[in-house]
Amino acid sequence: MSAPLLELNALTTWYPIRSGLWSRTTGYVEALTDMNLTVHEGETVGIVGESGCGKTTLGRTIVGLEKPRAGTMSFHSKPLPGGIRPAAIQRQIQMIFQDPAAALNPRLSILDLLTEALVYHRLLNEPREQAAARLLSDVGLDADALHRYPFEFSGGQRQRINVARALALKPSLIICDEAVSALDVSVQAQVLNLLMDLKEKYNLSYLFITHDINVVRFIADRIVVMHQGRVVEEGPTESVITTPAHPYTRTLIAAVPTLGASPATPPAGGMA
């Protein structure tokens, strides 16, 4: 197996519960508890689990949007600080969210949306249009999209734009949080295929968060099952699905009516 890219050791994240006139902290929600996880270079790890089990919190903690309460993270075998971190590290881990529309500022053109991070990180060494057109072509969109605005695109196209934004800083790890859940099934398949192609092209690793076992079966090399903020089972995708060891995993799989004997294949469809 290739070298570890991301390693989490006993990672624990709490959210404060605030109440009263002065929003005083009166308690904590323990969203992640003693989470251990490794993502190897070039690997796609699927995170599954019921709503509220801590999947998004895991992604947000890795990407630095939440500060862990305890535990350690390392990236490329070097310590990865929780919360705000040096820009050179920050840009190597990107996150794509569920709602393609909400993630795009409606007042910015596609050109601005695709190049704002490059400008912020001072990484532009060519005309903005050129960099943005290359990103668009990577995600299968024409360069004439550059001067248009998010509302002019379909859900699948908007998610392609979000993928292009995530690619702009040449990350090595992309966290996809329910990245295809809001799309209809044929468009879902196209975006999943796009993500697989980009993984090969740019040697990416993915942490693929989803509640959909069919999606994870199609895309992931390994599955990690979470329950109430903890890992309850992990292993190669097919073996976790065909011979789940933990009772919770069995329940999760039994709840998927479409899971037959054959591996999930993406249905054919038109252009997203």
Ligand SMILES: Nc1ncnc2c1ncn2[C@@H]1O[C@H](COP(=O)(O)OP(=O)(O)OP(=O)(O)O)[C@@H](O)[C@H]1O
């Ligand atoms: N900002 C917050 N403040 C307080 N509690 C939160 C906050 N965000 C999440 N939580 C709580 O933390 C726990 C984990 O939430 P999280 O959003 O990580 O779950 P999830 O697995 O992503 O769920 P879903 O599948 O519904 O997206 C839940 O109990 C949730 O209510």
Ligand SMILES: [Mg+2]
């Ligand atoms: Mg979530």
